[in-house]
Amino acid sequence: MTPDELISHYSLQPIPREGGLFHRTWTGPPTPDGRPSGTAIVVLLQEDDYSALHRLPHDETWHHYLGAPLEMLLLAEDGSTRTEVLGPDLLGGQAVQLTVPARTWMGARPVGGWTFFGCTMAPGFTYEEYEHGELGLLTERYPSQAERIAGLCRR
Template sequence: MKTAKYFIEKLGLQTHPEGGFYKETYRAKEEVENEHGNKRNLTTAIYFLLENDNKSHFHKIKSDELWFHQFGATLEILYIEKDELKTIYLGNDVENGEVLQATIPANTWFASRMKNYESFGLVSCTVSPGFDFADFEMAKKQELIKTHPQLSAVLEEMCLD
C-alpha cells in the first residue's frame, strides 16, 4: 500500500509555503506577458500532496490554476466567490459529486484540506500563465475576516496568521 511518505520520497516533494508538499515538474520555455505587463512562462505544473491535517492555507495567485486528482483520498478545495464559501471535492468518486479536475480562477482566495483527516491525496496543478512567487499572496487572517466576517470560523482554521 502506497503512503504519503512513499510519494514524498519517490517524487522528491518538499514543503510548500502555503502548506503540504510539492515539486515543480514542468515550466514552459515560452513566455507571455501577463495583464500586469510582467513576463511569465506560458504554463507550469507541480505535484502537490496533503496528508492528515495538513492544509493549503488561504492564498491567491494572479493566474488560473487547474487541479487534477492523481492518487489517494478526496481533497476539499475551499474558495470564496461573491462573499460565499464554496467547496469542490477533488477525488475519484464521481458518482457522489466528486470531480477529477477543477479550476480556480485567477485572483480567487482559496485553500484546501483533506476531506478525511486520516488520509492523504496527491494532485497535480497547472498554472497559466505560469506560476511565479511574485504573483502569490498568502491571506492575512484578520484582513480576510474583516471583509468576510460570515466566514470567520473557516478563516480561523484555514489562514496562517
C-alpha cells in the same frame, strides 16, 4: 502507494508559506516578459496539513490523483463563497479536476487521510504573484466562513 513513497519518488519539498510538499513537474518556455508560459506541480497534503488560503492573478486548475478527497474553500471577489470537493467519487458529487478563477481565494485540506493532487497554470506560477491570505482581512470580508478561514490561515 504511501505518502513516504510519494515523497521519495518525487523528491517532494515543502511549499513555502502555503503548506504541503511539492515538486514542479513541468515548466513551459519563457514568455517575452521572462515568466514561464505554464507550470505544473504535484502536491502531497498529509492528514494534519492544509493548503493555506491564497490567491493568484491567473486561473489555476487542480487535479486529484490519489488518496483522500480534498475539500476546497473558494472565496470569490464578489463576496460569494463555495466549497468544492476533489476526489474519485464522481457520482457522489466529487470532481477529479477544478479550475479556480483568477483572484479567487483558495484553501484546501484532506478529508480523512492524505491526498496527492496536481496544479497547472498558464501563464505559469511565480512566487512574486502569490498572495497569502490574512486571517483578519478574510474574516471581515467573508464573515459567514470565519471558522473555516481561521482553519486555513497560517499566521
